[in-house]
Amino acid sequence: MPEAATLAARAPARPPGPGRTPLLVYAVAAVSALGGLLFGYDTGIISGALLHLRDDLDLSSREQETVVSVILLGAMVGALISGRTAVRHGRRKVVATVAVIFGIGAVAAALAPDVTTLIAARFVLGLAVGGASNMVPVYIAELAPAAVRGRLMVLFQLMVAIGQLIAYLCGWALSGSGGWRVMFALAVIPAVALAVGMAFLPESPRWLIEQHRHDDAERTLRRLRPAGADITAEITEITTVTAGTATGNGGWRQLRQRWLRPALLIAVGIAAFSQLTGINAIVYYAPTILDDAGFGNSVALLTGIGIGAMLVVAGVVGAIAVDKAGRRRTMLWFLPGSALAMAVLALAFTADSGSTAQRWTVIISLFAYILFNGVGMQAVLWLIGPEILPLSVRGPATSLATLSVWGFDLLIAMTALTAINTVGRSGTFLFYALMNVACIVFVVAKVPETKGRSLESIERALRGPGPFRKALDEE
Known part of the structure; x- marks a missing residue:
């Protein structure tokens, strides 16, 4: 991470060639996305730790x-606090504070x-997870050029996946009574790296303009845009949109405005379906479910590592797909496969339990x-x-969407094992398959297509008189 920090500090001294994205942009994404790695590690590590934690503590x-x-409860609180705090103190300071909280929670x-x-310690970690998941994507979105915004923001999700894979590997390597303490302590390392790295990164130029710090915003944008880019035009566009929507102070009451409803519905809907489709039931409980189903402790942990590896592969493919194919098309191409695989998993648990064919069907459909x-x-x-939530309410609006993620995640985490005990594995996984279809x-x-659109053009379409999707297509 010292290399990334040094890169961020030196980027202005090495102007990019015409049309080339400055290295500082990638440094911003790489350093801040460590919040995603911590998010993935701290939510995923419990999967391996739980196998021995439940025995140690009965x-x-x-x-x-x-x-x-x-x-997840802590994440809900962290999401609420971080959005409002970012409006007042800036995105960068919130991400840096989140890093400190990650470290404190890991040690505790x-x-x-x-x-x-x-x-109590995991609740504190939840505060950091909620803050990171809420503010890191916003921070990257507001600094990145539109042409590479998609892939840089998906880097956050890729880092979440990498964090989960590392968590699974640590769970396997440190399996045994008491090993869970070391698993939790290892999160201190990326937390320190994130805190140090954020000290060298700039503040969001859009937030600076909201604070009427136009000179600071201009200096920041010149460091973040290719040589020859029309910085004046971008600042004018941001200022115009900000002035046209600044009807308050970015508080929760502004979310009641009628023109915001399409964006809020999409953001909250995607947040809800991201959990109702079953991903974290698998991430949190796959080793436990497989162990209880007779696969054995070692096989369950190794399957968990495979799940972590598939999450990383999915992150890489997703990073490419969202900018090449587009956000909407990526969802419509891959979600049918998600529904089918979950349905096959449900059917596999109705087959002859313990047979070789059944076990391979379970593992392949999981992957x-x-x-x-x-x-x-x-x-x-x-x-x-x-991308779709307007600048003037981006703090509280993204908090609401992130709160929805963690609220539904909490629902799944609190009910998954109970549902399996009540209606069985097949019934539980069939419900998740149906949620994929509903999504x-x-x-x-x-859901509209936002590929290649500036944040300001998306906001203009949202404020237009016609349907949001149609207006954005015509922008």
């Missing part, structure tokens, strides 16, 4: 769900002497589901909201 299914889900979890302290859902839904999740219908009906 936890019931409900207690296991509480240990898993308290981080590693040293926790009892379950109560561990739950296929992770790949298709990872590309079709998770790659777009943290991209679509910051496809929602995308077809409501």
Whole structure:
């Protein structure tokens, strides 16, 4: 990370060639996306830790769900706080603060002497997870040029996937009683790297313009745009849109405005479906589900590593697809595969339990589901909201969308094992398959294409008199 920080500091001294994106833009995305790695690691590490944590502390299914889900409750609170704080103090300061909270929570979890302290520590980690998931995508979106914004924002989701893969690997390597303490402590390393790296990065030029700091915004944009770019025109566009929408102070009451409803519906809808389609039921509980189904502890952990690897592959494919094919088309191409794979998984658990064919069907359908859902839904999740939500309310609006992610994630985490115990694995996974189908219908009906559009052109289309999708197509 010192290299990235040095790169960020030196970028202005090495102007890019005509049309080339400055290295500072990539440094911004790489450093801030460490928040995604921490997000993925801290939410994913419980999967491997739980196998031994539940034995060490003799936890019931409900207690296991509480240990898993308290981080999500913290994330809901963190999402609410971070949006409003970013309006007042800026995006960069919020991300830097999140890094500090990640470090504090990791140390507290590693040293926790009892379950109560561990739950409190994971709540603190949740505050950081909520802040990172809410503000890092916004920070990247507001600094990146439109031509590369999609892939840079999907870097956040890719880092989440990498964090989850590292968590699975650590869960396998450190398996055994007491190993979960080291698993939690390792998160301190990227937390320190994020905190140090953010000290060298610029503030969002859009936030600076909102604060009437036009000279600072201009200097920042000159560092972030290719040589020869029309900085004056971009500042004028941002200023015009900001002036046209500045009817308040970016508070929650502004979200009641009628013209905002299409964007809020899309952002919250995608947030809800990102969880209702079942991804985190698999990420959190796959080793536990497979172990309880007779696959054995070692096979369950190795399958978890495979799931983490598929999440990384999905992140890479998604990063390419959202800028090449577009956001909407990526969802419509891959979500049908996600629905089919989850349906096959449901059917596999109705087959002869313990047979070789059944076990391979379960594992292959799990991997296929992770790949298709990872590309079709998770790659777009943290991209679509910051793109379509207007600057004047981006803080509270993204907080609402992120709150929805964590609220539905909490619902899944608190009910997954209970649902399996009540209606069985097949019934639970069939419900998730149907939610994938419902998500496809929602995308077809409501979600526009934002590929290659400036944030200001998207906002103008939203404020137009006609339907949002149609207006954006005509922009």
